[in-house]
Amino acid sequence: AFFAYSTNYLIDLANAVIVDVEATTAIRPAEVTAQRTMIDRTQERFGIWPQRLAADTGYGDAANIAWLVHERGIEPHIPIFDHARRRTGSFQRDEFRYDQQHDLYVCPGSKELLPRRRNFAALRGDVDQDGFIRYRASKHDCDACALKPQCCPGQPNRIVSRSIHEGARDLARDLAKTDAYVTSRRERKKVEMLFAHLKRILKLDRLRLRGPNGAKDEFLLAATAQNLRKLAKLIPMPVAPALE
Structure with missing residues (x-):
């Protein structure tokens, strides 16, 4: 040892x-x-x-x-230690606009990514164990989008992660x-x-x-x-x- x-x-x-x-x-x-x-x-x-x-x-x-x-x-x-940086050449998280009023992201194709896409019989929390919320685009929107090869070429739909502490992280980025x-x-x-x-x-x-x-x-x-x-x-x- x-x-x-x-x-x-x-x-x-x-x-x-x-x-x-x-x-x-x-x-x-x-x-x-x-x-x-x-x-x-x-x-x-x-x-x-x-x-x-x-x-x-x-x-x-x-x-x-x-x-x-x-x-x-x-x-x-x-x-900032950013887990979400993508090295595949696809769209980065900062290219998605966050709408604070409605708690959703808007992608470069002007489609919405929501924290929850369907209701479950048992209530599930939106925050995972790492303190992140996953915002998901609709598979229907992604399949029909011309930007899919630049966004999520290996996935059925795009997912963007947002920390529950993102406000503080944004301040650090501005500083x-x-x-x-x-x-x-x-x-x-x-x-x-x-x-x-x-x-x-x-x-x-x-x-x-x-x-x-x-x-x-x-x-x-x-x-x-x-x-x-x-x-x-x-x-x-x-x-x-x-x-x-």
């Missing part, structure tokens, strides 16, 4: 100072949970509430984006078009530089202590060393009094 732990940093992008550290197992869901823990803990300890969060695509799942936007009021400067997002993407390199310093300079590519508590202690000490190094450069040295 192979056991590995990851260190997760929450940093101040302006000065690259580490404000919180969380040790986790080396899997993405645990790292996303650590991000939430660090944000809440930083607010409780220091009264600091970030206006924006810059992170990579691994943090761009729908549930996490919604948590940042709706529950914490933080701008997600995070690339990705701003100058502030470009700045965040550039500044995100600062945390990668801290991780590189951790391995190459501090030589923390292997842990000396075992278990999650041991990993937590080592990562915290390493982050403290990195912060002391950074703060020594940021805080000006006191000026010695002039001798008379």
Whole structure:
């Protein structure tokens, strides 16, 4: 068996100072949970509430984006992880117009895709276990459509998936078009530089202590060393009094 732990940093992008550290197992869901823990803990300890969060695509799942936007009021400067991107050359989901008032999609052929096409004897939920709603076109409409080869060549009808958190995802997509997002993407390199310093300079590519508590202690000490190094450069040295 192979056991590995990851260190997760929450940093101040302006000065690259580490404000919180969380040790986790080396899997993405645990790292996303650590991000939430660090944000809440930083607010409780220091009264600091970030206006924006810059992170990579691994943090761009729908549930996490919604948590940042709706529950914490933080701008997600995070690339959206989109399961629905098609690599077959057929129409992408963003080419279907969503009608919020009637809760349906309109395809490039001006036909409607509905979340439910027929009534079942037993009531079924529209949301699947992944938090997505499937909008389906009518097979009759698709069979008669001249755009079918460009839309769903291998399927009887087109299906479009929409996350229950799509509103938050749309906000993240809009933010990705701003100058502030470009700045965040550039500044995100600062945390990668801290991780590189951790391995190459501090030589923390292997842990000396075992278990999650041991990993937590080592990562915290390493982050403290990195912060002391950074703060020594940021805080000006006191000026010695002039001798008379």
